[in-house]
Amino acid sequence: EVQLVESGGGLVQPGGSLRLSCAASGFTFSSYWMHWVRQAPGKGLVWVSRINNDGSSTSYADSVKGRFTISRDNAKNTLYLQMNSLGAEDTAVYYCTPTKYSSGWPFDYWGQGTLVTVSS
């Protein structure tokens, strides 16, 4: 059974940093691209970032480029999202999700999400 468990969310001040984790199990983590998707309170879903299976290729939404860094540790079956220079607009639930390819594959498994709140 595929399981994705996000953690690391919480309350952070504007301008601060936070690192999210996503622990994966039930599939061959090292064979999958991994993505972060976020959802602001009461709003829709927004793709944030993706990383290829060995960590050598990454991409980001324009809204987070230069501030967020996605990474992974295949030995630990864990995905990360380092978030710096956080602003109120980054307040959201953050979900991780795997895909078999960089594109052309839907998000068929999701974690329960972790809430990030940026506020003073």
Place this chain on the structure above:
Amino acid sequence: EIVLTQSPGTLSLSPGERATLSCRASQSVSSSYLAWYQQKPGQAPRLLIYGASSRATGIPDRFSGSGSGTDFTLTISRLEPEDFAVYYCQQYGSSFTFGGGTKVEIK
């Protein structure tokens, strides 16, 4: 970036009725890489339809998807109480973008 526009924003229907949700893309979606998700309050999204018309594993056959190019539709043939939720379309052929969602509420 492909922009997806969903309509209506809210659909008020009764159990047993048919729901028709629309998703329009700003440019053609390659290879019908169009998916539909259901989301209930406090839960993660759940994949319903991929490839515009293929049901995901375990999805009841009252859910069906259709369309190609720039116009796509999700149909729920007879609404069950558990179907009242928010539905999102997503294109996953050129990066990933989601529509703004359609809320299906009990009338």
